Amino acid sequence: MAAAHGESPGRARRALVVGGGAAGLAAARGLWPSFSGVAFPEYFEFTPGVLRAYADPARWEALTFLYHEVLERHLGVRWIWGEVTAIDGDECCAHVLAAFSRESETIPRGADSGRVTERCYIHQACPLGESYRVIAASAGGMSTNSPADLRKLMSLPFSLPPIPYDFCVLAGGCHSNAAAGGSPWSPAVHARVRDAEQSGLDERYLEGRRRRVVEEHQHLASLQQRRGSVLIVGAGYTGVEFACELQHHLPGLCITVADSMERCLEPLPEQAASYCEGYMRRVGIRTVYGHDLRYDPKDRAFWTRVGLPEGADRTYVLSGVRSSAYFMPKETLSDRGPGGGGWILTNRSLQVVTRKGVRWGRGVVFAAGDCAASSAAATGSG
Numbered sequence: 001m002a003a004a005h006g007e008s009p010g011r012a013r014r015a016l017v018v019g020g021g022a023a024g025l026a027a028a029r030g031l032w033p034s035f036s037g038v039a040f041p042e043y044f045e046f047t048p049g050v051l052r053a054y055a056d057p058a059r060w061e062a063l064t065f066l067y068h069e070v071l072e073r074h075l076g077v078r079w080i081w082g083e084v085t086a087i088d089g090d091e092c093c094a095h096v097l098a099a100f101s102r103e104s105e106t107i108p109r110g111a112d113s114g115r116v117t118e119r120c121y122i123h124q125a126c127p128l129g130e131s132y133r134v135i136a137a138s139a140g141g142m143s144t145n146s147p148a149d150l151r152k153l154m155s156l157p158f159s160l161p162p163i164p165y166d167f168c169v170l171a172g173g174c175h176s177n178a179a180a181g182g183s184p185w186s187p188a189v190h191a192r193v194r195d196a197e198q199s200g201l202d203e204r205y206l207e208g209r210r211r212r213v214v215e216e217h218q219h220l221a222s223l224q225q226r227r228g229s230v231l232i233v234g235a236g237y238t239g240v241e242f243a244c245e246l247q248h249h250l251p252g253l254c255i256t257v258a259d260s261m262e263r264c265l266e267p268l269p270e271q272a273a274s275y276c277e278g279y280m281r282r283v284g285i286r287t288v289y290g291h292d293l294r295y296d297p298k299d300r301a302f303w304t305r306v307g308l309p310e311g312a313d314r315t316y317v318l319s320g321v322r323s324s325a326y327f328m329p330k331e332t333l334s335d336r337g338p339g340g341g342g343w344i345l346t347n348r349s350l351q352v353v354t355r356k357g358v359r360w361g362r363g364v365v366f367a368a369g370d371c372a373a374s375s376a377a378a379t380g381s382g
């Protein structure tokens, strides 16, 4: 591989990993020890297990850990807690909205670099209602574990200088297609989604996410006592899984699964679908399929069609995904694919490329995991 941009002989290469999900952690393990990771929220959550946690919240503890504990304490790498808002492919740096910031600020390289990071570095602060449980915070030599000092810290501008890299791995995954709060699997963490979030819980924090899971569970548990109804929109593997978990742990619920396909698990083999369909029928989960089914909560005809003329007590939308790669320039994103496109285009070496197939960002930016799409497949050129 050619020397990376701005590399001086003898200096350790700086790798930056964006996102701390399955792909980000795998990349981190391969790059260790010379990488920085930008990740948010403050915790890892094992996505394949999260739907069971709503039915049985005791499971949730085993699905999560704090990045601070694992990345900094165990791996000894630098973890930056924030949301990447832009990658500058020419300058080889990432712009980051630090946790607590209202807007990202770009500080030119030079004398000021590092100043703000040092002053505003906060390890963990978990909101508990109105107060804050501060585990560790530091700013310009001030160290605190008192809520009053934390509030003082929070009044400082929380912005980071651009984070330079020699190599960058984008692993930001994807998120649910549902409106904010509508899907149980993806926490509302991006700044633009949080603004629309109604629940008041801040799921960027472990405590906020725990409360969302527990509150949802309590709501479902009280629903089952009065034999309440739940509608799950989408009979893909997540919809089917959620329906079966809820029915198993909360058998008093009346569960309906609806999909505009002709069967469940449409992209999977027919044998898998008939096995799951048989299981759902046996345990009393109703299923409704058909191309005429378009989820529209305001349309009475929809509710009649799914056999719930009075509506459902709780609805979950588990159909479709959307790209999270809004921080990348349009020329590097597919114009088609699930959720209308927006997937990061890569070549066979996983280097980010433009829609014309040209390597982008000096060839040192890679994408892996759910955020990426093969350029040949996405453009239909191969």
Ligand SMILES: Cc1cc2nc3c(=O)[nH]c(=O)nc-3n(C[C@H](O)[C@H](O)[C@H](O)COP(=O)(O)OP(=O)(O)OC[C@H]3O[C@@H](n4cnc5c(N)ncnc54)[C@H](O)[C@@H]3O)c2cc1C
Residues within 6 Å of the ligand: 018, 019, 020, 021, 022, 023, 024, 038, 039, 040, 041, 047, 048, 049, 050, 051, 082, 083, 084, 085, 171, 172, 173, 174, 185, 189, 238, 324, 327, 368, 369, 370, 371
């Ligand atoms: C309910 C459910 C069940 C599943 N079951 C299975 C299964 O049984 N087997 C299987 O193989 N797969 C399963 N999957 C799929 C699997 O979970 C995903 O393929 C996998 O998690 C993708 O990993 P990732 O690292 O690409 O993305 P993610 O796990 O989504 O991680 C991306 C991370 O990047 C962060 N991020 C996003 N944007 C930014 C940004 N701008 N700045 C900083 N950080 C950012 C996100 O907050 C997130 O933490 C399941 C998925 C779901 C939803």
